Amino acid sequence: MTAYEVHKPPSHFVKKRLKRNTPAMVSIVYIFILACMAIAGYLIMPDGTHFANDGLLETAKKPPMFSVDVLKKKKDIVVHTPSVIDILLNGEENKFFEIPIVGTPKIIGDSVFFVVYPGLEKKSLHTTKRLEMGLPLVEVVKSIYSSPSEILGKNLPHNYLTRGDSTIYLDERQNVKKAYRNDLIKEFQSKHVEKKTFILGTDKIGRDVLSRLIFGTRVSLTIGFISLIISLTIGISIGAMSGYFGGYIDKIALWLMTITWSIPAIMLVVAVRLALQSEGVWVTFVAVGLTMWVEVARVIRGQILSIKQQDYVEAARALGYSNTRIIWHHILPNVLSPLAVICASNFASAILIEAGLSFLGLGGPPSMPSWGTMIKEGLTELTPSGHWHLIIFPCLAISLTVLAFNLIGNGLRDAFDPHTNSK
Known part of the structure; x- marks a missing residue:
């Protein structure tokens, strides 16, 4: 460490260690490119019609290029x-x-x-x-x-x-x-x-696979982002109250976490659809978010249990600060490290859950292209002699995106806590 870096904040060293992690940085660039593609969407899709559904039946199931x-x-x-x-x-x-x-x-x-x-x-x-x-x-x-x-x-x-x-x-x-x-x-x-x-061929009714793959990027990243916001909002709130107050609040929170974690995502999606009387894609967003808050709550609870006995928390109590201020201004900023790692992991999990639900027909509308829906449609047309492109491209998109978020999570873990680096 140089004399110039002695007075630098901890975030400076976190960024420095993260930049040295090549797989994590490559993954960040990859996710950034995907995000730009998702935002541009129809502007860069060869088929810019709604949901890229303007197909030519005469050119169905054609190979790439x-x-x-x-x-x-x-x-x-x-x-x-x-x-x-x-x-x-x-x-x-x-x-x-x-x-x-x-x-x-x-x-x-x-x-x-x-x-x-x-x-x-x-x-x-x-x-x-x-x-x-x-x-x-x-x-x-x-x-x-x-x-x-x-x-x-x-x-x-x-x-x-x-x-x-x-x-x-x-x-x-x-x-x-x-x-x-x-x-x-x-x-x-x-x-x-x-x-x-x-470029990537056509599907069973002549629709452009590349256009549908780009729109699927928007669906996957959107559901990952919204589900993450929902899981963070619920998880941080319940986990913070459970870890800080303890007692009956902690017991009730633990019981709620156990019950929620035991419910499969598919059953939760069906239950939410029946309760809200809707089959829109936003129901999937809500359902996926409701399945992931438990992990956030458990991590926050565990971190707060170990932090709330620290001297600076006791000093805040002695100064008469409210419990809300102590939690949000003195405790939660010190649990950002594990929270950032779990956010990357949950983003990847949300993409996998949405792909699985879409594959089973429980995602968005049938006409809306998502990676899971594309795999489902491609599987029905797959033959030993061809049509492999209908499955391989959405599978690659899911695999690379989930891998990228996992590598980002590993990079954040090593950047926040260099002692966990396996190198």
Whole structure:
């Protein structure tokens, strides 16, 4: 220790020891990256629709790095552009109806002709005529009012009228507009055909696995954070009262801890759902938090039992300080070391519990992607010959995240108490 460090607070040495722990620092960086991905969410997901549910059935169960050309047909409905905050929270509806195609579409006259990607019709590849489709160019490029209307005239089969090189049409808001053929062709070539690459493949209904994996990061970290807050609030309160006051309060608290610890998480989730009459994902947050407070309470109780007899606590009592002030300002700051370690451990446990509940169908809504739900769906499609990517990526995400939090917990333990370092 240098002369400069003699007057440094203990937190300085804790940070210094933690920075020397390479596995813990790598884990902190990894968790930070996951947190940024969870916050950005829909902004960085290839499929930015709500819950990443915009799948293409023709491209179901494709392997990683699968690519396909997509023809994008403008939807014939009003698709509002949400604010950035709304996109962050709920995603954005796709403004196009996407059709996977083979080869380059051709424009003949006023129509677009293309060959649909075979997908589920793979056995019918020799009958290419069945897969060939044609759509009016204006219907692909523009949003056409889909309900019957007599604004452009009576007995029109569609709400547009082509005359020469120009087309008069009703947009999705029933406004009369005019478009020229050359402009439609340019817009089609620049905006309505693109190549989509599914980096981690697609699931059983053609949804992008990478997008669902990123959203699963948000679910796992959110449930870990909220469950941790719930467990800390209940655990610190009960553990502090139990350890400080003792007597009947301690006996009642110990009885409550024993009863709660004996209840399986699955039963608690079911009980909370029945009591609150809800199947929302927030019920899982509450249930997981209620299963983890016992460990926090036991650690806090044990620490306070050994600290409350210290001289500085007796001096605080002699000065007439209230019990609340003694607990919160004089005792709890001295138990931050084990509390920080148990927080990292509980975060990892919450992720595992949520994944297990989602795997059993007791997590959030079925349409909401979580790592446990992805494993459950992938297991039903797993075959000896393939589709391994449906399981391996969410399994890796769970394993690496839980490992990272455990390494952070070990690093905090060694940083707060260097004598426990096994090196």
